[in-house]
Amino acid sequence: MEPTVADPLVEDYLRRLEAAAVVLTPDRREDLLASIREHLDAARTSGEAHDEASTRALLDRLGEPAELVAAAGEQDDDGSPGGGAAAPGPVAYRRPGIGLEVAAALLLTAGSIVAVVGWLVGVVLVWTSRRWTLAEKLLATLVVPGGPALALWLSVLVSGQSQCTTTTKTDGAGNSIDLTSCEPSGALPAPYGLLLFLFWVVAPIVVAGILVHRARVRADREPPVAYYPGSQSRWGALEIAAVLLLGLGSFVLPFIGGAAGLMCAWLSDQWTRTEKWVATVIAVVGFVLPILVFVVLLAAFGGE
Amino acid sequence: MEPGEAQNPLTQLRRGVIEYCVLALLTTDELYGFDLVKRLGESDSLVTSEGTIYPLLSRLRRVGWVTTTWRESESGPPRRYYAITAAGRHALAGFTSEWTRFRDSVDGLLASGDSNGAHRG
Numbered sequence: 001m002e003p004t005v006a007d008p009l010v011e012d013y014l015r016r017l018e019a020a021a022v023v024l025t026p027d028r029r030e031d032l033l034a035s036i037r038e039h040l041d042a043a044r045t046s047g048e049a050h051d052e053a054s055t056r057a058l059l060d061r062l063g064e065p066a067e068l069v070a071a072a073g074e075q076d077d078d079g080s081p082g083g084g085a086a087a088p089g090p091v092a093y094r095r096p097g098i099g100l101e102v103a104a105a106l107l108l109t110a111g112s113i114v115a116v117v118g119w120l121v122g123v124v125l126v127w128t129s130r131r132w133t134l135a136e137k138l139l140a141t142l143v144v145p146g147g148p149a150l151a152l153w154l155s156v157l158v159s160g161q162s163q164c165t166t167t168t169k170t171d172g173a174g175n176s177i178d179l180t181s182c183e184p185s186g187a188l189p190a191p192y193g194l195l196l197f198l199f200w201v202v203a204p205i206v207v208a209g210i211l212v213h214r215a216r217v218r219a220d221r222e223p224p225v226a227y228y229p230g231s232q233s234r235w236g237a238l239e240i241a242a243v244l245l246l247g248l249g250s251f252v253l254p255f256i257g258g259a260a261g262l263m264c265a266w267l268s269d270q271w272t273r274t275e276k277w278v279a280t281v282i283a284v285v286g287f288v289l290p291i292l293v294f295v296v297l298l299a300a301f302g303g304e
Numbered sequence: 305m306e307p308g309e310a311q312n313p314l315t316q317l318r319r320g321v322i323e324y325c326v327l328a329l330l331t332t333d334e335l336y337g338f339d340l341v342k343r344l345g346e347s348d349s350l351v352t353s354e355g356t357i358y359p360l361l362s363r364l365r366r367v368g369w370v371t372t373t374w375r376e377s378e379s380g381p382p383r384r385y386y387a388i389t390a391a392g393r394h395a396l397a398g399f400t401s402e403w404t405r406f407r408d409s410v411d412g413l414l415a416s417g418d419s420n421g422a423h424r425g
Contacts, residue, residue, distance in 0.1 A: 028359070028362070031358075031359075031362045032358060032359060032362075035337060035358035035361070035362070035384075036355060036358060038337060038338070038381075038383065038384065039337055039338050039341065039354075039355070039358070041381060042336070042337070042338035042383065043338060045377075045379050046338070061345060061353075061354045062353065062354050062355035063352070063353025063354065063355040063356060064353070067353050067355070067356065068353065068355040068356055068358070068359070071353075071355075071356035071359045071360070072358075072359035072362070074359070
């Protein structure tokens with residue numbers, strides 16, 4: 001008899017339970033997960049879950065993961081049996097968040113501005129998500145390595161350099177003269193350059209947009225997440241991404257970095273409207289500040 | 305939670321009562337979780353979701369009404385057995401006498417409601 005649970009139905013159930021249990025303290029979460037695993041193992045050992053129908057019946061009797069998590073959250077150590085009085089308020093349900101996926105998409109596009117590091121972190125996040133298929137993960141990784149900002153940086157570097165050619169000619173008296181002509185090098189003729197630019201900059205943004213949309217659709221098919229209003233941490237991946245982009249994004253790439261942070265902030269379902277407006281003001285300041293710094297620097301060094 | 309479910313008076317009642325049913329089951333035997341849950345599940349209308357028993361068992365352990373010991377099983381991994389403590393027996397005895405009075409009062413009132421209804425009908 002198999003000592004561990006390997007049935008896909010059971011695995012799916014345990015995965016949903018794990019996802020729902022994030023609202024619990026680590027102790028309670030471990031306790032609940034260990035107990036349910038033990039229960040399922042025992043059921044299997046006793047031959048109770050031998051086929052799909054009996055496994056479904058077993059899981060039905062256990063109850064919905066959200067229900068179990070709610071029960072685990074209610075059990076407070078105040079010594080009063082029943083535990084109802086000390087429960088941290090009624091359980092609420094919210095749609096599953098896609099903070100991870102949004103952060104991944106932003107890092108793959110806007111995040112690539114922080115050299116290649118931002119993009120690499122984005123790739124790691126993409127492969128961490130369980131809401132994308134293998135093909136989608138490959139697409140996100142391969143379109144395009146380095147992200148759109150790498151193309152921008154490269155084009156800045158390339159156009160900044162001049163290409164010089166030296167030709168040696170001989171004049172009428174037999175003296176050789178070196179003629180050096182320098183031209184800014186457009187690496188590729190205009191139409192190809194434009195196509196390459198479109199592929200390199202626009203395609204990753206389109207891909208990121210499509211993948212975020214798909215993640216949203218898939219997340220909505222998952223069971224709602226149980227939580228206690230007010231007791232949950234308000235720092236999901238989305239909120240952290242918002243703060244980082246609002247704080248640093250504008251300095252790395254004026255406007256776009258801040259705008260991405262703003263998008264994250266307004267997508268958050270953890271922040272209040274007031275907090276989002278505060279974030280917006282910060283973003284505007286973050287947009288104006290780099291310009292001011294630039295103007296000041298220009299005034300200071302421009303005269304030389 | 306569905307509004308209808310929240311309004312079901314038995315949901316709240318079950319929640320308060322079920323841990324004493326767990327204690328009662330443990331007065332005669334030490335049981336491991338799966339067996340305990342199965343026995344509770346066999347009683348009609350007592351448990352709606354078997355999985356919710358486990359958080360309750362954790363709580364009983366934390367307040368010191370039950371203890372747990374790991375034991376080897378002949379098939380599969382070790383199992384956690386639950387046993388009632390002296391404090392648990394004390395709590396159960398207190399609840400049992402309260403419950404008997406409570407149940408008799410409710411039964412009495414419900415029965416009189418029934419007979420009144422029968423007179424009118």
